[in-house]
Amino acid sequence: xxxxxxxxxxxxxxxxxxxxxxxxxxxxxxxxxxxxxxxxxxxxxxxxxxxxxxxxxxxxxxxxxxxxxxxxxxxxxxxxxxxxxxxxxxxxxxxxxxxxxxxxxxxxxxxxxxxxxxxxxxxxxxxxxxxxxxxxxxxxxxxxxxxxxxxxxxxxxxxxxxxxxxxxxxxxxxxxxxxxxxxxxxxx
Numbered sequence: 001x002x003x004x005x006x007x008x009x010x011x012x013x014x015x016x017x018x019x020x021x022x023x024x025x026x027x028x029x030x031x032x033x034x035x036x037x038x039x040x041x042x043x044x045x046x047x048x049x050x051x052x053x054x055x056x057x058x059x060x061x062x063x064x065x066x067x068x069x070x071x072x073x074x075x076x077x078x079x080x081x082x083x084x085x086x087x088x089x090x091x092x093x094x095x096x097x098x099x100x101x102x103x104x105x106x107x108x109x110x111x112x113x114x115x116x117x118x119x120x121x122x123x124x125x126x127x128x129x130x131x132x133x134x135x136x137x138x139x140x141x142x143x144x145x146x147x148x149x150x151x152x153x154x155x156x157x158x159x160x161x162x163x164x165x166x167x168x169x170x171x172x173x174x175x176x177x178x179x180x181x182x183x184x185x186x187x188x
Contacts, residue, residue, distance in 0.1 A: 001086055001105040002131045006154065006176070008033045008058055013177035014167060016186045017158060023183060024048060028055045030186035036089060036134075036158075036179050037061045042068030046083050060107060062089040073098040080104050089134065093124055100129045107156065109134045112143060125151040134158045134179060139166060141173035148174035164188055 009015065012034075016027035019038040027035050028051060035057050040048055045066060052059035061079065069075040071090075076098055079085065087105030090096060099106035108130045110121040125133050125147070131154070135147060138157030148155050157170035158179035167188060170178050180186070 005034070005058060005087070005105065005131070009154075009156075009177040013171055013175075014185055014188050015156065015158075015177050015179040016183075017179040017181040019181045021048070023181075024051070026183050027186065028052065028057060030183070031188075032057070032186050034058045034177075035060070037085075038065050038089075038181070040066050042066075045079070049083050049085050058086040060087040060089050060105070061085045062109070063095060064090055064092065064109075071095070076104070077102065087131070093128065096124075096128045096130050105131050107132045107134050109136065109158070111136050112140070118143065118146075122147060122150050125153050132156060132176070135175075136160075138170055138175070138178060141169050144170060144173035144175050161185060 012031055014032050015034045015036055016030055016032040017036045017038055018024050018027045021039055035052055049059055064071050076095055089107045089109050091109045096106050096108050112118050133153045134156040136159035139160050154176045156177045156179055157175040161178050161180040162182055167178050
């Protein structure tokens with residue numbers, strides 16, 4: 001799955017971050033090819049994943065943001081075994097570890113608020129065997145360069161990506177892709 005993800009993001013580095021189910025259809029019809037599902041529930045997750053597959057999109061679900069599921073290893077296993085997304089996104093180190101133990105494609109989402117969270121984030125990336133990291137907010141080219149240089153992990157910039165220039169700046173800094181909930185960015 002890691003190779004398929006890297007190939008898909010290389011062909012189009014813009015990832016549709018869907019935080020409202022009403023925008024899901026628009027994401028399916030976009031040129032993105034990869035969807036980060038930041039919403040959903042126990043009632044609609046299977047349907048959303050299946051629709052993404054029918055449109056030949058990779059879909060990764062943000063386990064921490066789903067309704068009706070615990071944020072634990074049991075939910076991770078259930079979602080992987082019965083709903084079959086292409087991977088998961090989580091902020092939790094323990095779930096990254098469990099995902100890798102179960103051979104599940106995982107992206108760790110890091111919120112960088114200050115120098116301590118940057119230092120802690122770099123340490124977590126080095127110690128885990130994650131497949132990629134998503135850094136928020138994404139509008140920090142210097143920080144993107146630092147993380148890529150120090151970890152060599154595939155990095156996705158997310159959060160506050162609003163314009164074409166933001167996408168270009170992130171990619172120039174070393175990000176392999178950008179995720180955005182701004183649907184106008186999906187059409188780049």
